[in-house]
Amino acid sequence: MTPPESSRPTELAGLPAWLYPLGFWVAVTLLALGVLVPRLALLGVVGVAAVPVLAAVWVAVGAWRRDRRLSLAALAALGGLAVVFVVKGFLPGS
Numbered sequence: 001m002t003p004p005e006s007s008r009p010t011e012l013a014g015l016p017a018w019l020y021p022l023g024f025w026v027a028v029t030l031l032a033l034g035v036l037v038p039r040l041a042l043l044g045v046v047g048v049a050a051v052p053v054l055a056a057v058w059v060a061v062g063a064w065r066r067d068r069r070l071s072l073a074a075l076a077a078l079g080g081l082a083v084v085f086v087v088k089g090f091l092p093g094s
Contacts, residue, residue, distance in 0.1 A: 027044045
């Protein structure tokens with residue numbers, strides 16, 4: 001007999017089940033409020049971008065003892081994102 005669904009981890013990476021839904025709804029709320037208060041729209045966009053970064057940091061730190069390869073992959077993803085921002089700074093007009 002298998003255990004109930006609620007007792008099993010939701011993802012292999014050890015991400016909490018609430019991370020993406022909470023990030024999504026916070027960002028959607030800020031974007032919707034951005035229609036009335038335009039400054040909040042920027043916060044909504046930043047929130048949408050921050051959720052995957054937060055997830056990668058969570059995996060890199062949380063899975064370090066359990067699965068170093070997974071943590072290194074998360075750190076490589078964060079490093080790739082940093083490279084994109086650095087290279088973007090070299091492009092004209094950005």
